[in-house]
Amino acid sequence: MRRLLLPLIWPVICGVLLALVLLDYMPSMIGGGERSGGETVSQRPVVEPVQLPATPVERDPPSTRDAPPLQRSEGAASYATAVEKAAPAVVNIYSSRLVERDQHPLMSDPFFEQFFGNSQSGRRRMLSSLGSGVIVSEEGYILTNNHVISGADEIQVALRDGRETIATVIGTDPETDLAVLHIDLDNLPVIGLTDSNNSRVGDIALAIGNPFGVGQTVTMGIISATGRSHLGLNAYEDFIQTDAAINPGNSGGALVNADGALVGINTAIFSRSGGSQGIGFAIPTNLAHDILDDLVVHGRVIRGWLGIEAREVTPGLPASFNINAPRGVVVSDVVEGGPADQAGVRTGDVILSVNGRPLLDAQSAMVDIANIAPGEKLPLELYRDGKRLSVTITVGERPARSMMPTPSDSDS
Structure with missing residues (x-):
């Protein structure tokens, strides 16, 4: 029996030794299986734990560790905060007015009236317009445009919080297209003003x-x-x-x-x-x-006024007025009895400067003069008949547009 087994012992021993060598040096050939999720499982070398420093180190997330740094914008990413501060004070304005409807002249004839009648209500219709406004004080004052409420018989204001009310007109200023309304509500949102x-x-x-x-x-x-x-x-x-x-x-x-x-x-x-x-x-x-203050306090807008009409000196004007003057603003008309008339200003004079400032633009001059309080003394440098002369005008108050003797968009 031993003689029969002895030849088989050495091959078995050699096979066991060979298997041990393969397991030690080539484990991948023995291969593992797959998990249910498809992840391959294999033998991994054992890694010794690393001793961490006492102070923790801040690291990027793995997904962005190798990505280039993000470029951040210097501006605001959102203006929601600004809108939330301002929007509650912005209101919707609905204005309405009754107008006469056009009709054929025969409809007023007594013969046709007996058949169709003469109903006034049938000849009228309601026109509506919409716009916006801004609540600028806790007392309920609202700034809007004059053309939004011009000619309105009724003005309704709707707030962002859902409240609605009828507004009254405090005053209007068609020359700047501004109007001031008033509403009587509590806890009104008010917008902040800036310079x-x-x-x-x-x-x-x-x-x-x-x-x-x-x-x-x-x-x-x-x-x-x-x-x-x-x-x-x-x-x-x-x-x-x-x-x-x-x-x-x-x-x-x-x-x-x-x-x-x-x-x-x-x-x-x-x-x-x-x-x-x-x-x-x-x-x-x-x-x-400024318009708001004047309308609320005085009921009208107070502006400085000289009582002249003026225009820029253009190439054609010197020949029209028979003048030879440096560049400035030529007086095309003087209101009789007005501040300029009382100071001796004449038609055809060229205004070179106002209060020491050169004057080249009639409309800008009108705006500057309007900001001067009535009663103040205003020195003017004029050019007349080839000579320069100085006059001092006591600024008056600009009358309402409907009461002006010679209305003009360039009237100062």
Whole structure:
């Protein structure tokens, strides 16, 4: 028996030894199986734990460890905070008025009246218009545009919080297209005001209003220009221009900065289609606040006035007035009995400077003079008959437009 088994012992021993060698040096040939999720399981070398330093080290998440650093914008990612501060104080304004409906002249003939009657109610209809406004005081004063409420028989104001009420007109100023309304409600949201003289081209601008009656809407842009005038919109123009979308219904709404403070009252757009084309105009806060104060305190806007009509000296004017003068503003008419007339100013005089400042623009001069309090003394340098002379005018109060003796957009 031993003789039969002895030849088999050495091959078995050799096979066991070979298997041990293979297990030790080539484990992958023995291979493992797959888990239910498909993950391959294999033998991994044992790693000794690393001793961590006492101070923890901050590491990036594995997914972004090898990614390039993110470039962060210096500007605000959202203007929601600014809108939440300003939007509650922006109201929707609905104005309505009764108008007479046109009818054929025969309808007033007694013969036809016996058949059709002469009902006055049938000849009237209600016209409605919409716009926006801004609550600027806890007492309930609202700034809006004059053209939003002009001729209205009833003005309804709707707040963002759902409240509605009838508004009364405190006063209007057609020459700047501003109006002040008043509502009698408690706990009114009030917008913050900013110094519009600090507005710069490139500043963020948010327009808040009720365009096309769709409800309160916010659009964003920048301030494109300041001090815009000579647009032919108002007698007194000092507009902020913006490319924030302004559409019909936005009139009287708020133009605010990135902090949610009021910069201006949205007033007009330049458009060939009736919609926004990126050129909108707002009345600066400083001017609007001055108008508000005058209308609330005095019931009218108080402006300085000289009682003259003036225009720039153009190449054709010297021949028309038979003058040969340096560049300035020529007096085309003098109101009889007005401040300039009493100071000896004549038609054809060229105003070279006002209060020591050179005068080159009639409309800008009118705005500057309007800001002078009535009763103040104002020195003027004139050019007349080839000579320079100085006069001092006591500034008067500009009369209401309907009472002016010679109304003109360039009247000072």
